[in-house]
Amino acid sequence: ALPACGKKEPAAVMEGILVYQHKSNYYLYTEGEGGQVYTLPAQAPVPEGELAVGQKVKVNYDGSVMEIAPPALGEIDSIDILGQAAEEEFQAALDHFNTEVKPWHLDGEGERP
Numbered sequence: 001a002l003p004a005c006g007k008k009e010p011a012a013v014m015e016g017i018l019v020y021q022h023k024s025n026y027y028l029y030t031e032g033e034g035g036q037v038y039t040l041p042a043q044a045p046v047p048e049g050e051l052a053v054g055q056k057v058k059v060n061y062d063g064s065v066m067e068i069a070p071p072a073l074g075e076i077d078s079i080d081i082l083g084q085a086a087e088e089e090f091q092a093a094l095d096h097f098n099t100e101v102k103p104w105h106l107d108g109e110g111e112r113p
Contacts, residue, residue: 011063014038014073017085017093018055020101026051027070027101028059029093037101038065039072046079054090056082070101 016030019037026040040059042051051057057079064074085093 012061014059018053019093019097021053029097035096037070037097039070044076044079049081054085056085058082
């Protein structure tokens, strides 16, 4: 068997909406099981375009998840930009993020502004 042009297939794929950027990380909201937020490094490989809050993306990664809060995806092969999320989708994802992750704690401030 010959490898298909030497390109390996990602072990896992996850789709979601980029809801927030803080320093060198993006926060990805995914639906299912009540919604989940994952951390992505801003320097992850993006073959076409640049990442921005509000985009729907597909993350191709090795399948591992680091158990930190919020969890971080393991080694990322690439991130594909699928387009802009609809306003209602983005707002629902952002509301979940603001409730579950509490961005006012990201800098260690402690209290919600």
